[in-house]
Amino acid sequence: MNENMENYKQFETIRHGEKHGEELSEVGIEQSKIKAQELLEEIKAAPDGSVFYAMSSNVGRAIETRDVIESELITLAENEQGIEFISVQDVEKIKQAKGDKTKKYVITGLQPSTALGFNERTPSLSAFLKFKKAYKNNEDLIGQTWAAKSGELEKLKEKIRQEIPDLDVSGINPKEFDETPEEAALKYIRLMKRMAEITEKYFPDHPWKGLQIGHNLSADFAALAMLDKNISVESIEELGGKFRQFLESAHFELKDGKIVAKYRDQEVEQEKDLDGIIQDLEKASEERKKEWGAVS
Known part of the structure; x- marks a missing residue:
């Protein structure tokens, strides 16, 4: 204080x-x-x-x-x-x-x-729930996906691939969150x-x-x-x-x-x-x- x-x-x-x-x-x-x-x-x-x-x-x-x-x-x-x-x-x-x-x-x-x-009208909620399931409840990865700049996305995809090997990361796109x-x-x-x-x-x-x-x-x-x-x-x-x-x-x-x-x-x-x-x-x-x- x-x-x-x-x-x-x-x-x-x-x-x-x-x-x-x-x-x-x-x-x-x-x-x-x-x-x-x-x-x-x-x-x-x-x-x-x-x-x-x-x-x-x-x-x-x-x-x-x-x-x-x-x-x-x-x-x-x-x-x-x-x-x-x-x-x-x-x-x-x-x-x-x-x-x-x-x-x-x-x-x-x-x-x-x-x-x-x-609430149900929050623009980002649908993407959040989608990625929560895809990322097996890893909210740190959800937040990083949302925050990723275009120049950071490929490196982030590789990180996600290593953490969740059975996930197809090719289509991951932050703009799915709708709100920035x-x-x-x-x-x-x-x-x-x-x-x-x-x-x-x-x-x-x-x-x-x-x-x-x-x-x-x-x-x-x-x-x-x-x-x-x-x-x-x-x-x-x-x-x-x-x-x-x-x-x-x-x-x-x-x-x-x-x-x-x-x-x-x-x-x-x-x-x-x-x-x-x-x-x-x-x-x-x-x-x-x-x-x-x-x-x-």
Whole structure:
């Protein structure tokens, strides 16, 4: 967190807890409880007036992760006099908190967002499910296929051939995803911008942190953009070649018109704000669409 904690404005993006089928497993529930313990220590160390909230994707396992974190936080903080939990629907309490910096506030019950998740109308879902079956549930290969630039595709096909020898890789084509990985990242980052605006509106001059609970591929595409990297196989390999594990975090701080991004062993300070990152992603997405259009 920012050394100047009085003014911090931060997002943390995490993947949901471990799943069993489409729901949280027992391990996932325990992981979420441990995350709540970590958050409580962070809240206790934060300056008075700080505001915290968690928003999940619309997908069940992410909602469950958020619910476990919130309920565990409430239990753990039962005897903490300086922490107040306020439902997002409690307009009067939110108004009171706006002008009161004597406590730390946790806003609960935020509506889940499809921007952090997916549904049957998500353009990339069909290709994701197709490759999930073809790649025997290897989501790292799915993400790399989606992110692959034209110059990276043949090398990636060889890697896939080595890992799945019985698979015909000749027809693998990233454009099957229909939406670019930049478009997937944009959903995350546009939501960050919107939530920052809402938080500043209701809690002006308060330090704050928003926790986004989503999924591995889109969250990591967004993290690459926040780290000032192109979305590509090469960039994924620079992060270790694997997409984020359950509950793994990336941290983004909004600081004087700049972004400080931290993920794994990478830390970057960008001389641009969220609008600048959004503009860069929009441009990169259009370039990829042209590239996809040139690929048969």
